[in-house]
Amino acid sequence: MFKYYFLFVAFILLCFQLNLYSETTSFKFCFWPNAGIPLTEEVDGGCIGFITYGKVEGIDIGIVSLTKDVTGGKIALITNGKTAKGIELGIANFQREMSGFQAGIYNRSTSFRSGAQLGIVNKSNNSGGMQFGIINIMKNGFTRIFPLFNFPSKWLF
Numbered sequence: 139m140f141k142y143y144f145l146f147v148a149f150i151l152l153c154f155q156l157n158l159y160s161e162t163t164s165f166k167f168c169f170w171p172n173a174g175i176p177l178t179e180e181v182d183g184g185c186i187g188f189i190t191y192g193k194v195e196g197i198d199i200g201i202v203s204l205t206k207d208v209t210g211g212k213i214a215l216i217t218n219g220k221t222a223k224g225i226e227l228g229i230a231n232f233q234r235e236m237s238g239f240q241a242g243i244y245n246r247s248t249s250f251r252s253g254a255q256l257g258i259v260n261k262s263n264n265s266g267g268m269q270f271g272i273i274n275i276m277k278n279g280f281t282r283i284f285p286l287f288n289f290p291s292k293w294l295f
Contacts, residue, residue, distance in 0.1 A: 166192070171204060190214070203228070217242075231257075245271075265290055 168187030203214035274288035
């Protein structure tokens with residue numbers, strides 16, 4: 139068993155080219171916030187793990203995603219962050235600023251700049267995109283709460 143563990147660790151270190159403390163990396167494996175291989179906040183490629191964090195340009199896959207800034211895609215059971223541009227898939231998605239596509243059972247974005255939300259419950263304070271779901275809540279929507287779909291009131295005028 140130890141032999142396989144050692145080979146796995148050696149493989150991971152080889153993938154990172156023994157550059158454990160660089161400022162950016164092409165791939166990161168995360169255990170929890172501030173505990174990943176390599177120890178860096180910025181990823182240009184892929185981030186995978188249990189609880190992902192930092193800034194990712196590429197794909198972020200985890201059980202819980204606490205990645206602050208994502209350009210590309212985010213897939214996790216629960217997602218939470220500051221800004222996202224691209225696709226966000228999860229059971230519950232919480233994003234401050236979103237541009238792209240957000241899908242899950244519950245989607246929450248403070249500022250949904252453009253794109254679409256697809257879920258059972260969608261909520262956005264300020265939206266420039268569409269919502270599709272059972273309950274759609276949008277402060278600047280053509281109506282504040284509407285079933286099946288909702289869109290910004292500025293699209294009407």
